[in-house]
Amino acid sequence: MSRRIVSADIGGTHARFALATIDGGKVVALDEPVTLRTADHGSFQLAWEEFARLSAEPLPPALAISFAGPVGGELLKLTNNPWVIRPALIPEKLGVTDYIVVNDFGAVASAVAAFDGSAYTHLCGPDEPLPAEGMVTILGPGTGLGVAGLLLGTNGAQVIETEGGHVDFAPLDALEDRILAELRKSFRRVSVERILSGRGLMNLYEALASIEGRPATIHDEKELWTAAMAGSDSLAAAALDRFCLTLGAVAGDLALAQGAAAVAIGGGLGYRLKDHLPRSGFRDRFIAKGRFERRMDALPVKLITHPQPGLFGAAAAFARKFA
Numbered sequence: 001m002s003r004r005i006v007s008a009d010i011g012g013t014h015a016r017f018a019l020a021t022i023d024g025g026k027v028v029a030l031d032e033p034v035t036l037r038t039a040d041h042g043s044f045q046l047a048w049e050e051f052a053r054l055s056a057e058p059l060p061p062a063l064a065i066s067f068a069g070p071v072g073g074e075l076l077k078l079t080n081n082p083w084v085i086r087p088a089l090i091p092e093k094l095g096v097t098d099y100i101v102v103n104d105f106g107a108v109a110s111a112v113a114a115f116d117g118s119a120y121t122h123l124c125g126p127d128e129p130l131p132a133e134g135m136v137t138i139l140g141p142g143t144g145l146g147v148a149g150l151l152l153g154t155n156g157a158q159v160i161e162t163e164g165g166h167v168d169f170a171p172l173d174a175l176e177d178r179i180l181a182e183l184r185k186s187f188r189r190v191s192v193e194r195i196l197s198g199r200g201l202m203n204l205y206e207a208l209a210s211i212e213g214r215p216a217t218i219h220d221e222k223e224l225w226t227a228a229m230a231g232s233d234s235l236a237a238a239a240l241d242r243f244c245l246t247l248g249a250v251a252g253d254l255a256l257a258q259g260a261a262a263v264a265i266g267g268g269l270g271y272r273l274k275d276h277l278p279r280s281g282f283r284d285r286f287i288a289k290g291r292f293e294r295r296m297d298a299l300p301v302k303l304i305t306h307p308q309p310g311l312f313g314a315a316a317a318f319a320r321k322f323a
């Protein structure tokens, strides 16, 4: 029997909501989402009430939340946003009877388990579909860097939620040695998220400005991303080139560590970079793993082009649980 649910994807910058229809353990429809800026709303409950006001139909008492932070424990804190969620209070505060909360990249992994080939574009490696068996490494930059694993096998798909965005940054050439030295002036420990995130491009840009002895004239993150992608500012464009190199290197490292058979890149910024990444140094850095270069080159690397994998994936996880 089909059922309507609310799906919510809560990130550091955006909270997205959509109604979805599930049936037989699957998502059969995801309605047009509403995107709210988290900074414009004091709490998740206030954003939920705003979505209820905007919704064309009364909200059903079923909720799937994709959450950009660890999801165990009584109090959930977003890594890049001051909102907190107390799962035990969800029924009382939001008037829902059935709910789940999953990590945001766990949700993306659930989406990958459910997607067909039309949800991706090919990035590098063999141009073939994701394998039916084995590990798929999933990562994506947004406000933060999300990382998950999806283990596909004859017994179905198993999602492995991780905090892999917080592994250490490893420089690979002399310029990156200098970038790391610059970033260490601001951060006690330089994780890959300090580079592979919305704010990370600003960190790269400011580090390059300092190294080159040039003024950093752009101070707004969105403006920097726009200038970098348009190539209208040479320093911003150079920062984006470095961003793509690091994304390739980190995707390769995570694939090696997870024993991956394939890789899928997502995240709000992965999506925005879908035309840029194939023309960047991503692939060269992805395969540059010394004796494992041929093995890396044999991994299909896909870019998720579905516009809402978080919302779809949270709904898919709900559909599986309450099937």
Ligand SMILES: Nc1ncnc2c1ncn2[C@@H]1O[C@H](COP(=O)(O)OP(=O)(O)OP(=O)(O)O)[C@@H](O)[C@H]1O
Pocket: 010, 011, 012, 013, 014, 015, 068, 080, 104, 141, 142, 143, 144, 145, 146, 197, 198, 199, 221, 222, 225, 226, 267, 268, 269, 272
């Ligand atoms: N045109 C743009 N509009 C909005 N944000 C942009 C744009 N270009 C780049 N960004 C950057 O993208 C980041 C937001 O990414 P995304 O849309 O994936 O948000 P999110 O889902 O809230 O993130 P996360 O799930 O990682 O917490 C911000 O750091 C922002 O600076």
